[in-house]
Amino acid sequence: MTAKLTLRNGIAAALLIALALLPVYVQVMHAPFLLTLFTRIIILALAAVSLNLILGFGGMMSFGHAAYLGIGGYAVGILAHEGVMSGFVQWPVALAASALFALVIGALSLRTRGVYFIMITLAFAQMAYYVVSGIARYGGDDGLTIYKRSQFVAPVNLSNKVQFYYICLLLLFGTIYLVWRLVNSRFGMVIQGSRSNDTRMRAIGFPTYRYKLTCFVIAGTLCGLSGALLANHTDFISPSVMYWTRSGDLIIMVVLGGMGSVVGPVFGAIALLVLEEVLSGITEYWQIILGPMLLLVVLFARGGIDGLLTRIGGKEQA
Amino acid sequence: MTLFIEQCLNGLQFGLLLFLLAAGLTLVFGIMDLVNLAHGSLYMIGAYFAATFSAWIGSFVLGVLLALVATLMVGMAVEVIAMRRLYGRDHLDHVLGTFGLILFFDESVRLIWGPEGLTLPLPAWLNTGVQILPGVTYSAYRLAIIVVTLVVAAFLYVLVMRTRVGMLIRAGASNREMVGALGVNIKLLYTLVFGIGAALAGLAGLMQAPILTVQIGMGENILILAFVITVIGGIGSIRGAFVAAIFVGFIDTLGRAFFPDLLRLMLSKEAASTLAPALSSMLIYLLMAIVLIVKPEGLFSAGGK
Numbered sequence: 001m002t003a004k005l006t007l008r009n010g011i012a013a014a015l016l017i018a019l020a021l022l023p024v025y026v027q028v029m030h031a032p033f034l035l036t037l038f039t040r041i042i043i044l045a046l047a048a049v050s051l052n053l054i055l056g057f058g059g060m061m062s063f064g065h066a067a068y069l070g071i072g073g074y075a076v077g078i079l080a081h082e083g084v085m086s087g088f089v090q091w092p093v094a095l096a097a098s099a100l101f102a103l104v105i106g107a108l109s110l111r112t113r114g115v116y117f118i119m120i121t122l123a124f125a126q127m128a129y130y131v132v133s134g135i136a137r138y139g140g141d142d143g144l145t146i147y148k149r150s151q152f153v154a155p156v157n158l159s160n161k162v163q164f165y166y167i168c169l170l171l172l173f174g175t176i177y178l179v180w181r182l183v184n185s186r187f188g189m190v191i192q193g194s195r196s197n198d199t200r201m202r203a204i205g206f207p208t209y210r211y212k213l214t215c216f217v218i219a220g221t222l223c224g225l226s227g228a229l230l231a232n233h234t235d236f237i238s239p240s241v242m243y244w245t246r247s248g249d250l251i252i253m254v255v256l257g258g259m260g261s262v263v264g265p266v267f268g269a270i271a272l273l274v275l276e277e278v279l280s281g282i283t284e285y286w287q288i289i290l291g292p293m294l295l296l297v298v299l300f301a302r303g304g305i306d307g308l309l310t311r312i313g314g315k316e317q318a
Numbered sequence: 319m320t321l322f323i324e325q326c327l328n329g330l331q332f333g334l335l336l337f338l339l340a341a342g343l344t345l346v347f348g349i350m351d352l353v354n355l356a357h358g359s360l361y362m363i364g365a366y367f368a369a370t371f372s373a374w375i376g377s378f379v380l381g382v383l384l385a386l387v388a389t390l391m392v393g394m395a396v397e398v399i400a401m402r403r404l405y406g407r408d409h410l411d412h413v414l415g416t417f418g419l420i421l422f423f424d425e426s427v428r429l430i431w432g433p434e435g436l437t438l439p440l441p442a443w444l445n446t447g448v449q450i451l452p453g454v455t456y457s458a459y460r461l462a463i464i465v466v467t468l469v470v471a472a473f474l475y476v477l478v479m480r481t482r483v484g485m486l487i488r489a490g491a492s493n494r495e496m497v498g499a500l501g502v503n504i505k506l507l508y509t510l511v512f513g514i515g516a517a518l519a520g521l522a523g524l525m526q527a528p529i530l531t532v533q534i535g536m537g538e539n540i541l542i543l544a545f546v547i548t549v550i551g552g553i554g555s556i557r558g559a560f561v562a563a564i565f566v567g568f569i570d571t572l573g574r575a576f577f578p579d580l581l582r583l584m585l586s587k588e589a590a591s592t593l594a595p596a597l598s599s600m601l602i603y604l605l606m607a608i609v610l611i612v613k614p615e616g617l618f619s620a621g622g623k
Contacts, residue, residue, distance in 0.1 A: 061410050108607050111614045115353055115409055115553055119545040120610065126542045127603040134596035244542065248417045255414055287425040294418030298411045299403055 008309040012263045015270075019169060023162045035161055041273045042168045043229045046175050048253035048265035050222035053179050055251065056259030057188065058215050059195030061118045064105070064125025065250050068098045068220045070132060070242030072227020077144040077237040087150030087158070091228050098224025099217050101128070106216035110209060113198075126244055133239040143238025150232055158232050168229055172266070175222055180262045182218070191215050256297060258306025267305040320454050325575045326568070327450075331460045333567020334467035338522035339540060340547040340559040341474060342515030348554030349491040349511055352401060353409050355416040357519050357544065358537025359423035360396075364389040364520025365527040365536065366427060369436040378441045385524050386517055393516020397509045405508075424534050435533035438524070463525050470521065471560060478556065487511055491554075543570070546602055550609045552616025562617060566602050573601040 019042070026035045047069060054060040075094035084090065109120045133141050149158040158164050182188050194201045194208040201208050231237045240246070249272065257268025275293075279286035301308065343357050367388045372381025396419070404415050440459055447455035478484040490497045490507055498504040523537065530536065547566050551558025578594035585593070609617060 055410075061413070063413065108610055111610060115347065116549055116614070116616075118353065118409065118413060119549050120606070123542060123546050123549070123603055123606060127600055130599035131596040134599060135592065136595075137592060244538070245417075245420075248413075251410070251414060252417070255410065285425050285429050287421040288429065291418040291420070291422030291425065294421070295400060295415045298407075298415040298418070 006310070007312055008261075008306065011309055012267075015266070016173070016263075023165055027162075032161070035165055037273070037277060039161070039165045039168055039233055040230075041269055042165070042172050043226055043233055044250070044253065044273065045266045045269035046168070046172045046229070047223045047226035048250050048257070048269045049172070049175050049179055049262065050219045050226065051250050052254045052257075052259060052262070052265045053182065053222070054216055054219040055254050056264070057183050057195065058191045058212060058219075060110070060212060060216060061114075062109075062121040062216075062219075063118045063244065063247050063251065064121035064123075064128075065219075065223055066242045066244070066246035067101065067105075067125035067128045068223035069227040069230060069246065070128065070237070070239065071098045071101050072224035072229075073231035073237040073241055074132060074138070074144070074227075075224070076150060076228045076231040077146050078138055080146050080148060080150075081138060081144060085148055085151045087152045090150045091225070094224050094228040095221050098227070099221040102217045102220025103213070106213045106220070110212050110216065122244055122247070125242060125247055129239050129242045129244070132242065139238070141239060143236055143240070146231060146235045146237065149235065150228070164233070168233075171225065171229065175225075176262055176266070178222075183262060187211065187214075252294060256304050258304030258308075260303060260310075261306050264304060264306035271305060321575075323451070323454055324456060325572055327456055327460065327464070328575075329568035329571035330564065331464050331467075331567070332571050333564040334464055334471070335522050335526060336540070336543055336547055336567055337471065337560050337563035338467055338518045339544040340551070340563050341471075341556055342518035343544050344548045344551070344554055344556060344559045345518075346512060346515045347548070348556075349487060350401075350405055350508055352404060353412040353416070354401070354515075355413060355541070356396070356419040356423065357515070358541030359420050360389060360393055360516045360519040360537070361523035361526075361540060362427065362532075362534070362537035363392055363423065364523035365438070365532040366431060366436065367520070368524035368527055369438040369532045370431075372438060378438075378444070382524055386521055389520025389523075390513045390517040393520075394509050394513040396516070397512035401512060402505070402508070420538070427534050433534065435531040437531055438527040440528045459528060466521075466525065470518070474518075474556065483507075483510075543602070546606050548616075550606055550616055552618040555616070555618040558616055558618030565605070569605060570602050573598045577601070 019038070022038055023035060026032060047065065050068075051062065051065045054062055072094040075097045076090045079085075079090045079093060105121065105124045109117055109124070112120060132138075138144050149164075152158070156163070156167070158167070183192070190201065190206050190208065190211045194206070194212060198208055227241070230241065253268035253272050254265045255268070256271055257266065258264030275290065276286065279289055283289070297304075303310070339357065339361060342360075343354065346352050346354050346357075364385055367385035368382050370381075371384045371388070372378050375381050375384070400415065400419060404412055444459045444462060446458050448458045448461055450456050450461070476484075478487060486497065486502055486507055490502075490504055490511075494504055497507075519537075522540075526536075526540075543566060547559055547562045550566070551560070551562035577598040578590060581590040581594050581597065584590075
C-alpha cells in the first residue's frame with residue numbers, strides 16, 4: 001500500500017493537519033468549547049478505529065465494543081476512587097482489564113458467526129453494563145466522579161486542556177499507525193482473508209480462530225485505552241458509556257466513515273459528532289432527523305464518506 | 319413455599335411474555351433473514367397505544383384490542399417503507415438501518431407523548447387475586463397473561479404448521495424466488511409476516527404495561543433478553559424460542575428472588591448484598607455462554623440455514 005496523492009488521501013492529510021492545529025484556532029478565536037468537543041471526538045475516533053480493525057478488516061460484527069470504553073474508564077475511576085492516582089498504574093490496568101474481557105468474550109463469541117456473533121457480543125456487553133450498574137460501592141447507576149485525573153511525571157499534566165488534547169491526538173495517530181501496520185502485515189492478510197472466506201483460509205492451513213481472537217483482543221485493548229482517556233476527559237464514568245446504544249454509535253462512526261480504510265472511522269466520528277452537535281442546536285428532537293438519515297446512508301451511500309471521496313477522486317483505492 | 323410458587327408463576331409469566339417478543343424476532347429472521355433491532359420499539363409502541371386508547375375509550379379490553387391492530391398496522395407500514403429495502407443486504411446494514419429506526423421511534427414517542435411515562439390502570443375484575451391452590455392466591459392479571467400467551471403460542475403453531483398461509487411462509491423461507499415464480503405474492507406475504515411479528519411484540523408490550531410503567535426505552539432492555547433467547551433457542555426456530563424463553567424467564571425471576579439469599583448463606587452479609595444484584599443479572603448470560611460452549615448453533619437450530 002503505497003500512499004498515492006489522491007483526493008481522499010489529500011483530504012485525510014488536510015484533516016489530520018487541521019486537527020493538529022485546532023488548539024491554535026481555539027486560542028485565537030477564544031472558543032474553548034471547540035477544544036472540549038474535539039477532544040471528545042478524537043477519543044471516540046480512537047475507539048472507532050479500533051472497532052474498524054475487527055469490523056471492517058476482520059468482518060467480525062461486534063455490537064458490544066462500548067463495553068471496553070466502560071472497562072477502561074472504570075479501571076481508571078475505581079483505582080482513583082481507591083486512592084491510586086498514578087497513570088502508570090491506572091492505564092496499564094485499564095488496558096489489561098479490557099484485554100482480559102476481550103479474551104473471554106472473544107473466545108466464546110468467535111465460536112459462532114454472523115447474526116449469532118452480533119447478538120452475543122451485544123448480550124455480553126449488556127451483561128457488563130448490568131454488572132457495573134449493580135455495584136453500589138462504585139456509584140452503581142449514578143456513576144463515579146473522578147476528582148483527579150491520572151498522574152504522570154512532571155511535564156505531563158492531563159488537567160491542562162491543550163496538553164490533554166495533544167496527548168489524545170498523538171494516541172489517535174499512534175493507533176491509526178498501529179492498525180495500518182497490522183492490516184498490511186501478514187497477520188492482517190490472514191485476518192482479511194478469513195473475512196472473505198474463512199473455510200478456505202482454514203483449508204490452506206491457517207488456524208483462523210487464533211488469528212481472529214488475537215485481532216479481537218487487540219481491538220478491545222485499544223478501545224480500553226480510549227475508555228481511559230474518556231474517563232479522564234469527562235472526570236466521570238458511569239454505566240451509560242457502555243450501554244448498547246453507545247456500541248451502536250461506534251458502529252455508525254465506522255460505517256459512516258467507511259470500513260475500507262484505516263482513517264475512515266475518523267471521518268465517521270467527526271461527521272457523526274459534529275452532526276449531533278449541529279442537529280441538537282436546531283431542535284431538541286434531533287434524533288428524529290438522525291435516525292432516518294442513518295437509514296438513508298445504509299440504503300444509498302455504500303462505502304461511507306471514505307468511499308465517496310474515493311469515488312469523487314476517480315481512482316481505485318490502493 | 320407460597321413465595322416459591324408465586325415466583326415460579328412469575329417466572330412462567332415473564333418467560334411466556336419473552337416468548338412473544340422472541341417469536342416475532344426469530345420469525346422475521348428465519349423467514350426474511352432480517353436482523354430487526356427495532357423490534358423493541360414495536361413493543362414500546364404497543365404499550366403506548368394501549369395506554370392511550372384505553373384512556374380515550376374508557377375500556378381496557380377495547381383499548382388493548384385497538385392497540386394490537388394499530389401496532390400491526392405500524393409494523394406493516396414500517397415493512398413497506400423501510401424494511402423491504404433491506405432484504406438481501408448485509409446484516410451490518412440491517413443493524414445500522416434498524417438502529418436508525420430505534421432513534422426515530424424513541425424520539426417520535428418523546429415528541430408525541432412527552433418524556434414522562436404513562437400508566438395503564440387495570441380494570442377492577444383483573445386487579446384482584448385468584449385462589450389457585452388452597453392458601454395460595456395469585457394475581458388474576460398475571461394469570462390472564464399466562465393464558466393469553468399460551469393461546470397465542472398455540473395459534474402461532476397452528477398458523478405456521480397447519481394452514482395454507484403457514485405453508486407459504488415456510489416455503490418462502492426456504493426459497494423466495496421459487497415461491498414468487500409459482501404465483502404467490504411474496505411481497506405481501508413478507509409484509510404480513512413482519513406485521514405478525516410486530517403485533518406479537520406489541521402484544522407483549524401492552525400486556526407488560528400495567529405491571530411496569532410505559533416509558534421510552536422500555537423495549538430496549540427487554541430486546542436484549544429476546545436476543546439472548548433467540549441465540550439460546552437457535553435463530554429461526556419458534557420451538558427453540560419457546561423453550562429458551564421459559565428457561566430464561568424462570569432463571570431471571572427466580573435468580574433475582576432467591577439468589578441473594580443463597581449468596582448470603584455462603585458469604586458474609588455485606589459481601590452478599592454488594593455482589594447479589596450484579597451476579598443475579600449475570601445468570602442468564604452465563605446460561606447463554608454455557609449453551610454456546612455446548613451447542614454453538616443454539617438448542618434447536620433451524621437446520622440448513
